[in-house]
Amino acid sequence: MEFEQLRQLDAIARTGSFSAAAAELHTSQPAVSRSMRALEHELECELFSRSRNKAELNEAGTLAVRHARAILAEERHMRDAFAELARTSRTLTVVSVAPAPVWRLTERVVALLPGTILTSEVEQHEEEVERRLLDRSADLVITRRPITLPTVRCVPFMTESLSVYAPRTSPLAGRHSVSFSELDGSTFLMNAAVGFWGEVVRAAMPNARFIEQRDGRVLGDLVRTTDILGFVTDITQAERSGAEDAARVSIPIEDAEAHATFYAVALSDAPRTALDIIDIMGTR
Numbered sequence: 022m023e024f025e026q027l028r029q030l031d032a033i034a035r036t037g038s039f040s041a042a043a044a045e046l047h048t049s050q051p052a053v054s055r056s057m058r059a060l061e062h063e064l065e066c067e068l069f070s071r072s073r074n075k076a077e078l079n080e081a082g083t084l085a086v087r088h089a090r091a092i093l094a095e096e097r098h099m100r101d102a103f104a105e106l107a108r109t110s111r112t113l114t115v116v117s118v119a120p121a122p123v124w125r126l127t128e129r130v131v132a133l134l135p136g137t138i139l140t141s142e143v144e145q146h147e148e149e150v151e152r153r154l155l156d157r158s159a160d161l162v163i164t165r166r167p168i169t170l171p172t173v174r175c176v177p178f179m180t181e182s183l184s185v186y187a188p189r190t191s192p193l194a195g196r197h198s199v200s201f202s203e204l205d206g207s208t209f210l211m212n213a214a215v216g217f218w219g220e221v222v223r224a225a226m227p228n229a230r231f232i233e234q235r236d237g238r239v240l241g242d243l244v245r246t247t248d249i250l251g252f253v254t255d256i257t258q259a260e261r262s263g264a265e266d267a268a269r270v271s272i273p274i275e276d277a278e279a280h281a282t283f284y285a286v287a288l289s290d291a292p293r294t295a296l297d298i299i300d301i302m303g304t305r
Contacts, residue, residue: 024096026060027089029053030068034078034086060085112138113295116153117163119143119216121256122283125179126163126302133301137294143216154286160295161287165217168286174296175286176303183218183279184258184271185209186244186251191270193250198275201225208232210243210251221278222252244269 032042033053043050061068068082078086117123123141130137142159144150147166153159154173168175185204187193205226211219213233223231232249234240244251245268253271273279285302287295 022060022063024093026056027093029056030060030082030086030089031093033057034083039076112140113160113292113298114158115139115141115161115163116150116159117141117143117216117283118145118147118150118165119163119181119218119281119283120214121181121254122163122179122285125256126285126298129301130298134294134297137298143214145216145219147217154288157288160291161285161298164284164286165281167284172289173286174289174291174299175284176299177282178285178302179256180280180282181254181256182273182281183221184253184255184273186253186269186271188248188268189270190248191250193272194270196272198273201274201276201278204250204274205229207250210234210240210247210249212237212240212252215252217281218252218254225276225278 029042029046032045033039036042036045039053039057040050043053046053057068064081064085066081068078068085069076070079115123115126117126120143123139123143127139127141130139144153147164150159150162150164151168154162154168167177185193185199193199201222206228207226208230209222209232211222211231211233213219213235219231222229232243234243243249251269258271285299287299289296
């Protein structure tokens with residue numbers, strides 16, 4: 022017994038004839054007739070009352086149609102379930118200590134694992150990111166420190182360096198580098214969703230004032246129209262508009278805290294796609 026035979030039987034019941042069923046299924050009427058004869062032979066029961074000009078479902082045929090439709094419905098449910106499994110197995114939750122690594126990760130995943138969908142969150146605290154990995158509420162995490170547990174896969178995959186973003190008219194504009202101690206006491210514009218960098222700059226410059234903005238467009242407008250200092254990294258610099266770059270210059274911050282190495286981490290029994298991403302990041 023084949024699914025195609027059951028589809029043909031269903032089509033005959035719905036359309037009322039072998040020829041109409043054949044037309045619906047894009048096959049020939051003789052092919053449908055042969056298929057139904059083979060099904061009857063397998064079931065050891067005639068399903069149609071045949072006359073010279075037509076064939077109608079008999080009682081056994083009506084019973085067969087009912088079972089055929091139940092089997093076909095289960096087949097559809099099975100296909101849908103596997104399609105959903107395939108979809109969810111390629112939809113991963115990524116939690117990161119900073120936004121820029123997610124951008125870099127997404128670029129590589131889109132290029133090398135097409136069809137994979139990443140949903141991302143940024144957590145400011147390293148401990149929270151690690152907790153999300155271990156309690157399995159994240160499939161993959163990005164941290165600033167390696168995790169060496171035997172139950173995880175961990176690879177370094179990128180670095181990011183922080184700079185101060187100053188107006189070209191600022192006394193800092195001609196500097197090749199600057200230190201946190203020199204910047205302490207200044208006022209800074211800052212993206213509220215900057216992740217761990219917020220902790221870094223607050224700890225390094227306890228006397229500084231930070232004006233946070235959650236709306237990226239508002240932040241961009243302030244960068245263009247005020248002389249307040251801001252921050253940029255070697256990764257986020259590429260996201261800046263031409264107008265911002267025309268009015269500002271980035272000066273690297275020389276302190277060790279202004280340079281971060283990021284690690285991609287997943288549990289050893291994470292979904293296969295998450296482990297594939299770890300492999301990709303480890304061979305960058």
